[in-house]
Amino acid sequence: MNTELIPSTVCKSIDRMNRDFIWGDEEDKSKMHLVAWDKMTQPKLQGGAGLRSLKQANLAMLAKSGWRLLKEKDSLWTQLMVAKYGRQRENLDIIRPIQGSSFTWRSFTKASDLLRKGCAWNIKNGKRTKFWLDPWVLQVPLKEVALGHIPESDTAEPIERFVEEDGTWRTELFEDLIPSDVFQKILSIGVDKMATEDDTIFWSASSDGRFSAKTAYSLQNQGTPDPDEDVWKIIWSLPVPERIRSFLWLAFLGRLASNSHLFSRKVTNNQSCGSCGHPVESILHILRDCTAARYFWLRHSPPGLQASFFNMDESDWLRGNLRNSEPLGSGMSWAAFFSVASWLLWKNRCTSSFRGSSSALSPPSLEYSIMAKCKLWHEAWQAPSPLPYGRGSMTARTTVMVGWTPPIHGWVALNVDGASNGNPGAAGAGGVLRDGTGNWIAGFLANFGTATAILAELWAVFHGLVMAWKKGYRAVRLESDSQLAIQLINNRSDPVHPHATLLSAIRRKIGQDWLVSITHVYREGNRVADWLSKHSLVYPYGVHEVANPPPELASIVREDAMGISFERRIVAMDSTSL
Structure with missing residues (x-):
C-alpha cells in the first residue's frame, strides 16, 4: 500500500468482500444492500458510513511515501530515489513521471495530484x-x-x-x-x-502541518458541505449503542426495509402495514403513525408540541427531534430518548413481521418496555468506565468565581484575545495593558484579513508583546483565554506547523531582555480584550493603538478594577490554575 499501486480489479474484489460482510451476504446467498457502496465510503458528516475505499486508501498511503520523499532528505532511500528520478528538481516537482522508471516510482507519481492538493507553503x-x-x-x-x-x-x-x-x-x-x-x-x-x-512545505489538511494518511484519505472525499451536517454529527455522537446510531443513519437516508421500500425495489408486491392494515407502510408510519407508535408518542412527545409532532413529514420529523437536546426529568436528552424509543418501535415491528403479530408487544406493554430500557441504558451509559477516560467516565466539576486579577507590584497585566467571524473568516485581535490598580495604560485593535480562530489568537499575543515592549515595560503578565495558543507557544517541536513563522516571532519577542509570564485565563477574566477583539473587525487593515478605553468599554474596565467576578463551572482539577 505504501509503495505499489494496487490494481483496480484487486481493489474492487476486496471492496466487494467488505460490502458482502456489511450486509450479511454468504457465498450462496445474497442479501439486499440498503445503501450504495459509494455512499457507504463517504465521510460520516456527509451522510456516509465512514468506511474506506481500498483504492483511495492506497493513494493516501502512496502520498505518504511521496511526503517522506520531500521531507526525509537525509535518508538513504530518499537520496537513492531522488538521485535516480528527481535530479535537478525541487519540492513537489521531484515527483513526476519519468520514462522508463520503476513501477514503484510510477506508483508514487499516481499520488502526486493528491500530494499537491494537500501541500502548502509555510512562508x-x-x-x-x-x-x-x-x-x-x-x-x-x-x-x-x-x-x-x-x-x-x-x-x-x-x-x-x-x-x-x-x-x-x-x-x-x-x-x-x-x-x-x-x-x-x-x-x-x-x-x-x-x-x-x-520557506518550507507543510501539510495543510492537518491542524499541526504534519502528514497523516487519515487526512490524505479525507482530502479525496471533500465536497460541498452537507446541509444536514449537524444532524449527522448528532447521530454519530448520541450517547446510545452503535446499533441505534446505524439505525438512525438508515432511517434518515430513507433506507430502512419498510414494506414501501421493499415494494419499490420489487422485493414484495404488498406495501401495506402488517400490524394495522394501513395501505402504505413507510418509515414514518412505522416509527410514528402505526397504532403502537402513536399510542406511545401521544403519552411521551414533548408537551405542547403534539400538534406539530404528528403533522410533519418524515425528514422534518426526524430532523427536528434529533436536533432537540432538551433534557428530560431523568437527565436523558430528548434526542437520545427519541432515538432509543424509535429503535425499539422498529424492533417491535420487525418481531411482528417475522414471527407474527402475536409475538409483538401490545401498546401498553411496549410502552412499559421502552421506558424501562431507556432508563436502564441511560444509567448504564452514565456509569463510570473502568478505563480512566472511557465512555461514561464522569468528571467532577465545581463552581468558582472568575474575574480579572491585578498584577503584583512592579508588573503590568497584558490581556489579549483574537476573534474570527467564521473560522476561517474576517479576523482581528485586541489587547490591553493595565497596572496593579486596574488603570488603563494602553490598548490596541488589529485587523488582519481572513484567518482561523487560533491564528487570530496568536496574532493577538504577538501584537500585545510588541505594544508592551514599545511602552517600555519589562515585567509583563500576559493572559489569554486560548489554551491552544499557549500550548503552541510553549511547544517548540513544530517546524512544519502552519503557523511556525508567527510562533517563532512570538518566541523571539519573549526571549528579549525582559520578564514575561504567559498564563491561561477564562473568558470572564478576559472581558476587556474580548470586547476589543470583536470590535477590531470593523477597523481597516493594520494595528490601531487605543490610548483610552472607548466609552462603551469603560464600565467593564471599572468592574475589573473593582474586582467583580462571575460564576463558572469548571473541572475540579482546574481550580488550582485560576
Whole structure:
C-alpha cells in the first residue's frame, strides 16, 4: 500500500468482500444492500458510513511515501530515489513521471495530484518563494488569478519584497491585482524577514502541518458541505449503542426495509402495514403513525408540541427531534430518548413481521418496555468506565468565581484575545495593558484579513508583546483565554506547523531582555480584550493603538478594577490554575 499501486480489479474484489460482510451476504446467498457502496465510503458528516475505499486508501498511503520523499532528505532511500528520478528538481516537482522508471516510482507519481492538493507553503523569511509564480496562497500561482497584467520583470520577485521590515504587507503593490478574498487571506499570513529559516512545505489538511494518511484519505472525499451536517454529527455522537446510531443513519437516508421500500425495489408486491392494515407502510408510519407508535408518542412527545409532532413529514420529523437536546426529568436528552424509543418501535415491528403479530408487544406493554430500557441504558451509559477516560467516565466539576486579577507590584497585566467571524473568516485581535490598580495604560485593535480562530489568537499575543515592549515595560503578565495558543507557544517541536513563522516571532519577542509570564485565563477574566477583539473587525487593515478605553468599554474596565467576578463551572482539577 505504501509503495505499489494496487490494481483496480484487486481493489474492487476486496471492496466487494467488505460490502458482502456489511450486509450479511454468504457465498450462496445474497442479501439486499440498503445503501450504495459509494455512499457507504463517504465521510460520516456527509451522510456516509465512514468506511474506506481500498483504492483511495492506497493513494493516501502512496502520498505518504511521496511526503517522506520531500521531507526525509537525509535518508538513504530518499537520496537513492531522488538521485535516480528527481535530479535537478525541487519540492513537489521531484515527483513526476519519468520514462522508463520503476513501477514503484510510477506508483508514487499516481499520488502526486493528491500530494499537491494537500501541500502548502509555510512562508518564513520569504526569500525563496516567488510571490506571483509559486502556489503559496492557493493551489495555483497568484499570476493565474490576477485581475490585471503582471509585468514580466515583477513575476520572479520573492515574497520578501512585498513585506515591510516589521512584517506588515506592502498592500499597495498587489491590492488591485488580485481578488478581494485572496487579498484577505494574504493579510493574515505572517512573514518574518529576520528569520534564518527558508520557506518550507507543510501539510495543510492537518491542524499541526504534519502528514497523516487519515487526512490524505479525507482530502479525496471533500465536497460541498452537507446541509444536514449537524444532524449527522448528532447521530454519530448520541450517547446510545452503535446499533441505534446505524439505525438512525438508515432511517434518515430513507433506507430502512419498510414494506414501501421493499415494494419499490420489487422485493414484495404488498406495501401495506402488517400490524394495522394501513395501505402504505413507510418509515414514518412505522416509527410514528402505526397504532403502537402513536399510542406511545401521544403519552411521551414533548408537551405542547403534539400538534406539530404528528403533522410533519418524515425528514422534518426526524430532523427536528434529533436536533432537540432538551433534557428530560431523568437527565436523558430528548434526542437520545427519541432515538432509543424509535429503535425499539422498529424492533417491535420487525418481531411482528417475522414471527407474527402475536409475538409483538401490545401498546401498553411496549410502552412499559421502552421506558424501562431507556432508563436502564441511560444509567448504564452514565456509569463510570473502568478505563480512566472511557465512555461514561464522569468528571467532577465545581463552581468558582472568575474575574480579572491585578498584577503584583512592579508588573503590568497584558490581556489579549483574537476573534474570527467564521473560522476561517474576517479576523482581528485586541489587547490591553493595565497596572496593579486596574488603570488603563494602553490598548490596541488589529485587523488582519481572513484567518482561523487560533491564528487570530496568536496574532493577538504577538501584537500585545510588541505594544508592551514599545511602552517600555519589562515585567509583563500576559493572559489569554486560548489554551491552544499557549500550548503552541510553549511547544517548540513544530517546524512544519502552519503557523511556525508567527510562533517563532512570538518566541523571539519573549526571549528579549525582559520578564514575561504567559498564563491561561477564562473568558470572564478576559472581558476587556474580548470586547476589543470583536470590535477590531470593523477597523481597516493594520494595528490601531487605543490610548483610552472607548466609552462603551469603560464600565467593564471599572468592574475589573473593582474586582467583580462571575460564576463558572469548571473541572475540579482546574481550580488550582485560576
